[in-house]
Amino acid sequence: MRAKTVLPAVAMTAVSMVLTLAVVMMWLGAAVPWPVALVVGLGIDGGWLATLAYERRLAAQGDHNRAVTAVGWSFGLLATGVLVAHALTAEDSRGAWLAVAWLPVAAKALWLVHGMWERTALTPAALDAIAGIQQEARDEAAVARARLRAEAVTEETRLTAVTAAGARVARVQARTAQTLAGAWSTLESARRGEETGRALTSVTARVTxxxxxxxxxxxxxxxxxxxxxxxxxxxxxxxxxxxxxxxxxxxxxxxxxxxxxxxxxxxxxxxxxxxxxxxxxxxxxx
Incomplete structure (x- = not known):
């Protein structure tokens, strides 16, 4: 996992140093002897590489120095400035040189990202523990959701059954009340009828x-x-x-x-x- 962040930073730094040295040799080679231009280019690259190595040493010790960081960014900005100045003064291929002028700053940004990754990196054991905790939390949440859904379905079924039973009881009570009302109405009509007594007496006359x-x-x-x-x-x-x-x-x-x-x-x-x-x-x- 560490190589995913450090390799791009190393590659971009190497490309930026080569471009800076080449631009200094081409830019200053016509004005000064080439050994002088080589020394200037190597000085920029060497200062940049030295501050970068010191920053990495402090980071490995869990330390940080703002002055060293500022010097490192200064060398990066200087290399970017050299590339931009060369692109602006070049008579041909100006667009191509401007396209690669941002590489030194991008290399410094990649080293910054790599340092942040190192400060937040965890061991495989810690990552496994975190994954287990997250999986356990997801399992508990899934079980809780399933339990709530099951309880909701059970309650809905119970309410439906109770409602249906209540409706059946109400219908039976309504029919019973209607039947009783008709029966009592018939009894009341018979009780108030004029011929009721004589009819009942004729039926029981032989008994009494x-x-x-x-x-x-x-x-x-x-x-x-x-x-x-x-x-x-x-x-x-x-x-x-x-x-x-x-x-x-x-x-x-x-x-x-x-x-x-x-x-x-x-x-x-x-x-x-x-x-x-x-x-x-x-x-x-x-």
């Missing part, structure tokens, strides 16, 4: 001869609670018939069985429904 019972159909409405009876000694058939007759004949016309039973139990008397109804039938028949 000589008795005209008072027929009352159930009424839809509140009911009166019957008080709780305290247990006491069981009544004999004679005593039970006497009480039933007394209660039944306490009002004219005689009370119906339901009214008699209500008053019988309200008076604190106790008897089973079978015995009480049998006593009422015997009294009514007599």
């Amino acid at each position: 001869p000589g008795v005209t019972p008072r027929w009352e159909l159930p009424v839809w409405g509140p009911t009166e609670p019957v008080p709780v009876l305290e247990s006491g000694p069981a009544l004999t058939d004679e005593a039970l018939e006497a009480l039933v007759e007394e209660i039944r004949d306490s009002r004219t016309p005689p009370l119906s069985y339901r009214e008699m039973a209500t008053r019988f139990r309200a008076g604190g008397h106790s008897a089973s429904e079978v015995r009480l109804r049998a006593a009422w039938k015997r009294v009514a028949a007599s």
Whole structure:
């Protein structure tokens, strides 16, 4: 990984040094002897290379010196200035020389990038640890998203089922209420009808001869609670018939069985429904 940043910087630095030396030799060779021009070119390149080596040594030690950095950039700018001046004074190929005049500054920028890479580089073990942490975080996030989606789907299914069940219950209740309303309407019409009593009496005339019972159909409405009876000694058939007759004949016309039973139990008397109804039938028949 280190070669990806250092090799381009080395290559561009070498090209810049060769171009700088060549330009100095061509530019100053006509005015001064060529050894002098060679010394000037090597001086620029040597100063640049020396400051670069010193910068790299400080960077390897984890140190930094602004003065050395400033000298290095000065040599880079000087080499760039030499190339630009040569391109501006050249009679031919001016565009080509201007195209390569930026190479010294680009080489310094590449060394800057390489230094930043070195300061932020991590070991393979640290990179593996970071990758593992990131992968674990992604796994946990994916599991959490899957759990939330599953919970959302489950809640949606539950709400749909509850809503459907509630709708079915409401429909059943509506149909039941409609059926009950019709039944109670029929019972009410029968209860208020003029021929109801005679029709019911004709049906039961053979069961209770000589008795005209008072027929009352159930009424839809509140009911009166019957008080709780305290247990006491069981009544004999004679005593039970006497009480039933007394209660039944306490009002004219005689009370119906339901009214008699209500008053019988309200008076604190106790008897089973079978015995009480049998006593009422015997009294009514007599």
